[in-house]
Amino acid sequence: MTGTTVSRAEGAHFEEGLRAFFAYRDLGVKAATGGAFAAHVIRAIPGRHSVAQWHTHDLGFQFTIVLKGWVRFEYEDIGEVTFRQGDSVYQPPMVRHRELGHSEDLELLEIVSPAEFVTKADAD
Numbered sequence: 001m002t003g004t005t006v007s008r009a010e011g012a013h014f015e016e017g018l019r020a021f022f023a024y025r026d027l028g029v030k031a032a033t034g035g036a037f038a039a040h041v042i043r044a045i046p047g048r049h050s051v052a053q054w055h056t057h058d059l060g061f062q063f064t065i066v067l068k069g070w071v072r073f074e075y076e077d078i079g080e081v082t083f084r085q086g087d088s089v090y091q092p093p094m095v096r097h098r099e100l101g102h103s104e105d106l107e108l109l110e111i112v113s114p115a116e117f118v119t120k121a122d123a124d
Contacts, residue, residue: 005032021048030115038115044106059117069103
């Protein structure tokens, strides 16, 4: 692990990641914790939309808070939920879920542990 890590918004770089309809900004937590955790800002790519496919993430911890816009998920255990600015969710390990839609201006902060994990898509 490293010392105090700072990530500045000014001049931040977003790149492709797990989902083709989102761009990701790494906040340096993965490197700082040796992969124990990751934190990133996720931004919607205008004109691209989710494909509502059930899936799970094999990880120990996942927390998300909406910074801007809205996103709608469906969870196997609680059904459909729309999250707006300031709303958050702790998603338990291996819970089946799918994204149903999001606003063009969506931005959210996601924190996961470990930083590297497997996503398993259902065969539908």
